Amino acid sequence: MTTREAISSCRICSGVCGLRLTIDENDKIVSARGDKGNPVTRGFACIKGLHVHETHYHPDRILHPLKLQADGSFKQIRLETALDEIAEKLQDIAQRHGHEAIAGFRGTANYLNLAANHMLPDWLASIGSNSFFSTMTIDQSAKWVAFERLGMWGAGLDPFDSAEVLMMVGTNPLVSMGTWNYPMQDPVKVMKEARQRGLKLVIIDPRRTETGHYADVLLQPLPGEDVTVVAGLLNIIFREGWHDAGFCSRYVNNVEGLMQAVEAYTPEYVARRADVSASDLYAAAKMFAEPVNGPEGMRRKRGSAASGTATNMGPHSNLAEHLVQCLNVICGRFAEAGSPVSNPGVVSPKFPRVAAVMPPNRSWEKGWRSRVDGLGTIYGQKMSGVLAEEITTPGAGQLRALFVVGGNPVNAMPDQRKVVDALRDLELLVTIDPFMTNTGRLSHYVIPPKMMFERADLPSRDFEPFTTLVPYAQYTPPVIPVPAGSELVDDWYVFWSLAKRMGKKVVFDGVELDMTSSPTTDELLAIITRNSVVPFEEVKRYPEGKLFDSDPMVVQPAPAGELARFEVIPDDVKHELAAVFRETGHNEKYSFRLSVRRLREVHNTSFHNNVPAIKRAMPYNAAYLNPDDIADLGIASGDRVSITSAHGNITAIAEADKDLRRGVVSMSHGWGGLPDDPAAPEKGTCVNLLISSGQRDPINGMSVMTGVPINVERH
Ligand SMILES: Nc1nc2c(c(=O)[nH]1)N[C@H]1C(S)=C(S)[C@@H](COP(=O)(O)OP(=O)(O)OC[C@H]3O[C@@H](n4cnc5c(=O)[nH]c(N)nc54)[C@H](O)[C@@H]3O)O[C@H]1N2
Ligand SMILES: Nc1nc2c(c(=O)[nH]1)N[C@H]1C(S)=C(S)[C@@H](COP(=O)(O)OP(=O)(O)OC[C@H]3O[C@@H](n4cnc5c(=O)[nH]c(N)nc54)[C@H](O)[C@@H]3O)O[C@H]1N2
């Protein structure tokens, strides 16, 4: 059989691994391997990327738009007919409830789909709706809150290349490719190389993770205690005088206030509450913060602290993130004037990196306020944590129509029952997804998009400074046609064509689109990159991916005059920190805590059913427990257990994990069926039935998803 080879990239996660695809004479991808020639991903690819092509051919893939029928079944419908009907319904809803009643929800598959990623919010703006939601506000929006309360360093964290120490809290980049102070591409080799040059690691995680195996100091606290643990670290650093007093006096307001606020968080208090040893806590603080003796005397150590999802999902998640960032602030762990910028940009525009504080902004305190919890917006987004109430609470802005793009909120959102009831209450739910997800099952229309290898793409422009630490990009043209006889759509087209039908003009990334004839994906990508450091046409010349020789760039000194300062202890932070101290910590009624985690084999709600090799390797989301806890419960790996929180109950399959500390059930999200049609635990369980949406954060509406008190017993 004649075959051809094509180069592309996996766009499931920020790893953006270069792939070499073998394609047969029928244009079918028959195998994939990591592209060893790729200058950044160097052959690395995980099981998902090596099999993602199989999902293109899976019999469950939806190949034609579907419309819900009165009897609950779905019937094929022509795309343009579906769009006509949807546009008509939208006009009707807008007339009765205003345009704000029309909402969009961005799931993870919309981030690495550049044209679609920009189109969704721009479409909402074009129809006059501010109802834009994304997974960010059930994920790491605590980082946005921290930047906006504390301030942000214009030149970014201390560069990874020169880091002597990294602290990672509640994150596992060797599996997730999702840590903000660590390269997201080819993470295992990068770790080995960095360790060889002497990088030290402090890891704070209840589980000795794949990343934790490289730790010099590993703290395994109870989940949900990141505020306690990090306040304890700050306490030790201040007491030992390891903070950078010079940096603090120049760039930080009221460092004394922070010192006082963490005074109560003594190593003994932290040890008792978070169940870590006081001496390990001291060792962690020392390794991160103790200055080193250089040729010119004592100098600050280089390298930064960062958190992942867990810190941003525990109790007091915004406070926890704020304190993690305070570690960087008080130790001055930011790129200095004159230091080289490792990625001056490829698809993003050239912008100066300035060694100065960008002042706090607190955008949620300004502008639009929701009738739900009085929440505001952050970076133009409404809070997904209250999406359900935004649908069910009457009043101005009540949502009546929702577009779900590249996400599956029914399995991803806290408090599954509430989310499902709310989605059922909508007048119009449209899901754009290649598969019939549980969200799709509740939808009035399901529109199947082209999949990864069938469309042109570029990596994210706006996240480039965070996700790509070197000047690298890969333009991926479509490498296979869509399946014969199918009617599929580019995600972005749905919105362009609805705007056209509604008589609206889309201003796409600041450029007004021609609404008479449809643009191409390349034309949209060209708009997004019109000011890029490397011209789009140049990037396109390297579909195999390229590390560009960009002009060297250095961090600029701060401008003269009055400088903004970090606000390390604003009143709300101070009060919350004092309130956490007064909490008792342990809830006597519950003997375990639920802990979030990700699984290498799957991506959130995806890849549970459509790849045989993955189904064999990871058939369900087990409830991982320490082997001693398994023994104490009188159960064995593979037994069913019943898990109960104050909010709900689930049945799961127990599995021993010697890397997990005691007293914790570590379980991944995204699995299971609908509440009234649950899957057997051998096919996966929805942990979000355990998560209450009752105790939400007052700024970003986040629920507590890790450190949740639970009981476990044999089923
Ligand atoms: N393979 C794979 N990769 C993924 C994903 C996936 O589903 N699968 N999802 C992607 C997405 S959407 C995201 S946002 C990123 C997230 O990327 P990460 O934030 O790195 O996510 P995790 O790998 O779950 O790491 C969280 C770690 O926190 C630990 N933990 C749990 N509770 C606590 C706690 O209270 N405190 C502390 N200190 N640690 C705790 C867990 O044991 C776990 O090791 O990953 C992305 N990459
Ligand atoms: N309890 C608990 N809940 C959590 C978390 C947790 O740790 N614990 N983590 C949270 C986090 S960090 C996140 S990000 C969310 C994730 O929540 P979601 O984003 O809702 O979940 P995903 O599975 O990532 O959704 C991806 C969807 O996109 C579809 N898809 C694939 N390719 C394409 C495409 O080309 N176009 C379109 N339109 N669709 C495509 C897939 O079939 C899948 O249905 O879950 C959150 N929920």
Ligand code: SF4
């Ligand atoms: S899912 Fe795996 S192969 Fe795909 S980009 Fe992420 S790490 Fe790479």
Ligand SMILES: [Mo]
């Ligand atoms: Mo996420």
